[in-house]
Amino acid sequence: MKTIFKNILAAVIFLGLISCEQDFGQFNRDNRPEVPITFPNATTFGFDPYIVVSNAGPGDIQFVLEIPENSGRTIREITRVSAGATALNAGSLNTAGTYVENPIPGDGNQVVFNTTLEEFRARRPNVTSTPPAAGGFTELAFFFLVTLDNGEEIVSMRARVRVTE
Numbered sequence: 001m002k003t004i005f006k007n008i009l010a011a012v013i014f015l016g017l018i019s020c021e022q023d024f025g026q027f028n029r030d031n032r033p034e035v036p037i038t039f040p041n042a043t044t045f046g047f048d049p050y051i052v053v054s055n056a057g058p059g060d061i062q063f064v065l066e067i068p069e070n071s072g073r074t075i076r077e078i079t080r081v082s083a084g085a086t087a088l089n090a091g092s093l094n095t096a097g098t099y100v101e102n103p104i105p106g107d108g109n110q111v112v113f114n115t116t117l118e119e120f121r122a123r124r125p126n127v128t129s130t131p132p133a134a135g136g137f138t139e140l141a142f143f144f145l146v147t148l149d150n151g152e153e154i155v156s157m158r159a160r161v162r163v164t165e
Helices: 002-018 117-123
Strands: 050-054 060-066 075-084 110-116 137-148 153-155 159-164
Touching: 050 060, 060 137, 075 110, 110 117, 110 137
Parallel strands: 050 159
Antiparallel strands: 060 110, 075 137, 137 153, 137 159
């Protein structure tokens, strides 16, 4: 009797599991926006896009953010910028103070973010931004919250600045 009861219970549980009509989709997937943001002036070797800035030079940092022309959207503005060391993550756009006081207006499918090493050091004094001696480099990281013309907000991937001697 006990065996029959266990078999019936197992059959009911099995039927309950296979009778679900809802498909919740793939649980482990990349969250990719419909309109991707690219960095046409940056280099990448399989990881985050980066630009190279010399510590000895003027230290100009410029990121060009672009969306595809055929997306049917335009960039309204860069709403928030998060900057810091390479341990920075996308959540810092909401928790850390923004790097810019005012939104940076977009121009069609592009928007340009400009800053300098001097300004970065003033705004983020606790972040090491001087490269080590003997040909080394240090890296800084940026995240951008971009708002499109329809109000959609897109978080960029992390972009890095490689500071060389």
